[in-house]
Amino acid sequence: MQARLMQRLEELEQERRLSPLPAVVVGGALVVSVGLLQRMQDKQQATTAMFARETERVEQVAMTAVMEVERNLGYEPTDVSNQKCGYDIDPRIPKTGQLWFIEVKGRIATGQTVTVSKNEIITALNKPENFILALMKVPPADVIDSNCSIRYVQQPFHKEPDFAVTSVNYNLQELWQMGTAPQ
Structure with a gap:
């Protein structure tokens, strides 16, 4: 027992003499x-707000223009965009009562793509003879252009999107070339 006590006291004395070395940093990384960063610089808020305002303006200009075109063609258009039925306007032909289903896509004149929802594609595929994709290139807010053109694309889609696609x-340019002037 005496020997074990002496050995343990010796170990404790050695532990008291231990001193830790300073930490050595080999490398580091900061992930932000x-x-x-954009929020800290207040850029994102300004960009997002401007984008949302511009998108709303472009959509409204396009909807108003297509409604006017339909009236000028002698049809009776109704705005159903809030109903989320796969199209925005359903103009009725007064003499026959036939309906068209028009999905309006307004894009800023420099836009490259058009985003179409799965619901809109399926509606177009279910009513291929009556569905029209109306495209309008809208100038920026600070440009006045009375010659904004509208193109109507009939049967713009050929296959159903995958199940998980939204x-x-x-x-935009390919769809534009497929279209014709409203008639």
């Missing part, structure tokens, strides 16, 4: 998200 981006 872009969103956080929307599809299409090339």
Whole structure:
């Protein structure tokens, strides 16, 4: 027992003499998200707000223009965009009572793509003879252009999107070339 006591006291004395070495940093990394940096610089809020206002303006200009075109063609258009039925306007032909289903896509004139929801694509595929995709290139807010043109694309989609797809981006220029002037 005496020997074990002496050995243990010796171990404790050695532990008292131990001193830790300073930490050595080999490397480091700081990961910061872009969103956080933009918020800290207050850029994201301004960009997002401007984008939302511009999108709303472009959509409203396009809807108003297509409604006017339909009236000029002698049809009776109704705005159903808030009903989320797969199209925005359903103009009725007065003499026959036939309905068209028009999905309006207004894009800023420099836009490259058109985003179409799965619901809009399925509606177009279910009513191929009556569905029209109306495209309008709208100038920026600070540009006055009375010659904004509208193109109507009939049967713009050829296949149903995959099950998990919520929307599809299409090339604006390709769709534009498929279209014709409203008639």
